[in-house]
Amino acid sequence: MELNERQNKILQIVKEQEPITGDKIADQLNVTRATLRPDLAILTMSGFLDARPRVGYFFTGKSSSQLLMEKVIQLTVKDYQSIPVVVQEATSAYDAVCTMFLEDVGTLFVVNKEGYLTGALSRKDLLRASLGNQDLTSIPVSIIMSRMPNLAVCEQTDLIIDIAKRLIDHQIDGLPVVRKKEKGYEVIGRITKTNITRAFTEMVRDHD
Secondary structure, three states: OOHHHHHHHHHHHHHHHHOOOOHHHHHHHOOOHHHHHHHHHHHHHOEEEEEOOEEEEEOOOOOOHHHHHHHHHEEEEOOOOOOOOOOEEOOEEHHHHHHHHHOOOOEEEEOOOOEEEEEEEEEEHHHHHOOOOOOOHHOOHHHHEOOOOOOOOOOOOOOOOHHHHHHHHEEEEEEEEEEEOOOOEEEEEEEEHHHHHHHHHHHHHHHO
């Protein structure tokens, strides 16, 4: 995060004289307390300073990289998940290819008649099914999909940093975001490498 000259002066004053009130900081900078309020708010919300009522401001001692990492490890799936693309078990492989192309996704999630997750279908699964001149219109996705319970899933409360590691470990592009029900998992979203890249990019951009 790029701080302006006055914000850097505030940090130096607090570092040397903590705890110190906003009024005393304003006096040393020859500005009004109202003028200083936005700077103090930015420094406090960013994590550089800690404010305690009736005591004053403290210097946290954290660098920009430390503050950024603290925010990154707090990101959850709920904040960055996208809409899942779901097909029924009876859907043909041909229709699945069309859906994947039209929706521009790398993974389809397969559900049973009750709407519960039973599997996932990747580009590799569909490519494998297309080899050998097979008629894709006659092959249901239930035959070629990766099945539960061998399917990796996640929930909205999971941390983005943990999901990133899971995607790498499993060598997959995305995970279904699920809600556990009595009869199985309800698919309520998806989290992909693209979602995670966007999350990290936005975090870094906001921190600059």
